[in-house]
Amino acid sequence: MDKRQEKELINLAGKDVRFDCPMAQYTTFGTGGPVEALYEARSTELLQQVIAYLNEEQIDYLVVGRGSNLLVRDGGLEGVAILLRGSLAVIEEEKECLPAQNEQPGDSSIFTGAGVSIADLLNYCRASRLGGLEFLAGIPGTVGGAIAMNTGAFGKEIGPSVEEIHEITAQGALVVRAGSQLRFSYRTLKIEKGNLIIRARLSSSRETEGLVAARITNYLKKRKETQPLEYPSAGSVFKNPPNDYAGRLIEQSGLKGERIGGAMISEKHANYIVNTGGAKAKDILALLRMARETVKRETGIELEPEIRVVGRSNNEKAIRSK
Ligand SMILES: Cc1cc2nc3c(=O)[nH]c(=O)nc-3n(C[C@H](O)[C@H](O)[C@H](O)COP(=O)(O)OP(=O)(O)OC[C@H]3O[C@@H](n4cnc5c(N)ncnc54)[C@H](O)[C@@H]3O)c2cc1C
Numbered sequence: 001m002d003k004r005q006e007k008e009l010i011n012l013a014g015k016d017v018r019f020d021c022p023m024a025q026y027t028t029f030g031t032g033g034p035v036e037a038l039y040e041a042r043s044t045e046l047l048q049q050v051i052a053y054l055n056e057e058q059i060d061y062l063v064v065g066r067g068s069n070l071l072v073r074d075g076g077l078e079g080v081a082i083l084l085r086g087s088l089a090v091i092e093e094e095k096e097c098l099p100a101q102n103e104q105p106g107d108s109s110i111f112t113g114a115g116v117s118i119a120d121l122l123n124y125c126r127a128s129r130l131g132g133l134e135f136l137a138g139i140p141g142t143v144g145g146a147i148a149m150n151t152g153a154f155g156k157e158i159g160p161s162v163e164e165i166h167e168i169t170a171q172g173a174l175v176v177r178a179g180s181q182l183r184f185s186y187r188t189l190k191i192e193k194g195n196l197i198i199r200a201r202l203s204s205s206r207e208t209e210g211l212v213a214a215r216i217t218n219y220l221k222k223r224k225e226t227q228p229l230e231y232p233s234a235g236s237v238f239k240n241p242p243n244d245y246a247g248r249l250i251e252q253s254g255l256k257g258e259r260i261g262g263a264m265i266s267e268k269h270a271n272y273i274v275n276t277g278g279a280k281a282k283d284i285l286a287l288l289r290m291a292r293e294t295v296k297r298e299t300g301i302e303l304e305p306e307i308r309v310v311g312r313s314n315n316e317k318a319i320r321s322k
Helices: 003-016 044-056 118-127 143-148 209-226 246-252 281-299 314-321
Strands: 017-022 034-041 061-063 070-072 077-084 107-113 162-168 174-178 196-206 263-265 273-275 308-310
Touching (some): 003 044, 034 044, 044 162, 107 118, 118 143, 118 209, 143 196
Antiparallel strands (some): 162 196
């Protein structure tokens, strides 16, 4: 991004745009170099204008939820990281929901900004006595990130609960897609290049507050028992291969506790790489590569990363700035 483009961005977004921000603060791994610009979007209309401008100027952008499935390389990110705040991070009153087709008595919809955290969504569900999404408890992301990743746990995924999403296209237009038009698969939703989700309508069912609260507590307890929540991480590093578990394969390859720099393959759950302190993205990537190569060599199974790796290495940054 050049100085003219920086100025134009400031003209458009004012104080909501900052430059050269360390991505370590915006990812749960706590690693990653700086992004050229960070834009905290607070309204749909302004976000539409900013997206249209970035596309006109061919400036890259990446929407970041809680960065809980992201590994940003140490050389940082070119372009703009977009965070959804303000009106894009609130749950709207249920009365504003459009009536869903085929709704059963007792069903209800939640119309939520994509920037709302899963924790806030579940607090709202509990207080409003809305059930069906409790399996998401403990996932540290946002609604937008959860939908983009088709996040799932305990045999369930968010996809079937998505009744509708509102997106901004690369040209800055608003589009609404019904759940039936969305192509979810294991840990992905097919999204048009450059589109970002700003709102969603999620289905839920009327329950008692006690029942919703009990299910949330139960899921959180299960997580605590099996996951290394005491360290920063991005959850499962690899997708599970068909009929098997990535964690089981990594553990069987004898890699639990393996360390590179500040990064370690968790002793508690082998599909987690944790930052035990001061890890660089390159340490995490080296462990990821080691796990992938060892499992391939020993079992013939090729593990596919679940985490999304973005940005450039320090070497690439040095070459470009020469
Ligand atoms: C301790 C821990 C436990 C976890 N447990 C689970 C689990 O049980 N199941 C599971 O599936 N995952 C789990 N995860 C991974 C992660 O939390 C989920 O994938 C989460 O839904 C990602 O949400 P996010 O908002 O942080 O997305 P980010 O990590 O910020 O982004 C992930 C991807 O989604 C895109 N994205 C984000 N927001 C939007 C948007 N509004 N519009 C379009 N694209 C968007 C980003 O560009 C990026 O490509 C865990 C992570 C941690 C740290």
